[in-house]
């Protein structure tokens with residue numbers, strides 16, 4: 123189980139034209155991904171999905187907030203002390219070609235982490251080749267064919283399978299798949315998604331899916347939570363199907379209106395939102411960050427941040443009763459937000475972002 127509370131990350135960027143500037147990549151994000159469970163992060167490019175995924179995988183440090191892995195807080199630990207905890211979480215990047223060393227055969231690629239693992243766990247040298255064959259079989263590759271090959275001798279889909287096999291060498295509890303199929307031939311994508319789904323079922327690994335595409339999030343993590351991220355804030359969170367069927371936040375509605383088949387919308391929307399580029403970075407964290415783009419904003423939206431966490435009926439009903447809801451109401455109401463706030467409880471509307479070319 124990995125949980126995060128109030129995770130903040132700011133990058134300092136330097137450019138010849140702009141000088142130094144700060145980018146608030148994450149502005150206080152909460153998340154919880156249970157053991158064996160699934161979660162998906164969606165949002166526009168630059169919203170902070172990858173940064174959050176990298177922090178969860180221990181590849182990036184965070185500035186503020188708290189991350190617990192199996193109940194252990196990472197904040198007071200040194201990088202060396204954090205390492206065995208973050209080792210349980212392995213990241214699958216979008217480009218399988220650059221993730222693999224082109225000068226190494228697949229055998230050599232798998233040998234390095236497996237020999238380390240053998241030393242750590244006191245296993246004999248013979249275990250290394252056995253396990254290499256085992257992890258390749260787990261990802262649907264024939265060890266006899268693949269082990270002696272170089273990455274360029276494999277298809278994109280096979281390369282991504284090798285990357286997943288390499289992640290499995292350390293017996294991870296969670297895979298963070300960052301746009302893991304976006305650079306793979308369309309015909310091979312479903313195979314990789316099916317593999318991730320299969321690994322969840324067979325090995326009990328949890329999968330965090332980072333994607334632009336809600337359909338893939340729904341396919342791999344259909345029993346998990348969908349996090350909709352906007353400019354470093356989670357604007358809405360809940361069971362994948364609930365959020366897709368009944369998006370509460372106008373930004374989620376805007377995002378989903380691009381896929382009317384999933385969203386169930388027949389008519390195009392009439393409320394264009396302001397494009398992202400016209401907003402400046404110095405905007406304060408107060409209120410809902412989407413307010414300036416939102417056609418439904420009210421005064422309150424600029425001072426209060428909505429907490430749109432829709433609980434799953436599978437979750438503890440006590441949590442619902444603490445916010446005054448009956449379990450069967452779940453999915454229609456949200457936590458901590460007074461109902462009279464019409465903007466935070468918009469009727470289901472069609473919100474279509476105006477194309478950049480028309481702005």
Ligand SMILES: Nc1ncnc2c1ncn2[C@@H]1O[C@H](COP(=O)(O)OP(=O)(O)OP(=O)(O)O)[C@@H](O)[C@H]1O
Nearest residue numbers: 133134135145147166167168169170171172173174
């Ligand atoms: N190492 C870095 N140094 C400086 N700025 C960074 C760095 N990594 C990310 N950023 C900035 O942080 C913000 C969030 O980036 P991030 O890559 O997390 O977004 P994203 O939602 O994953 O986007 P995409 O879908 O395009 O990958 C962006 O403005 C990005 O330019």
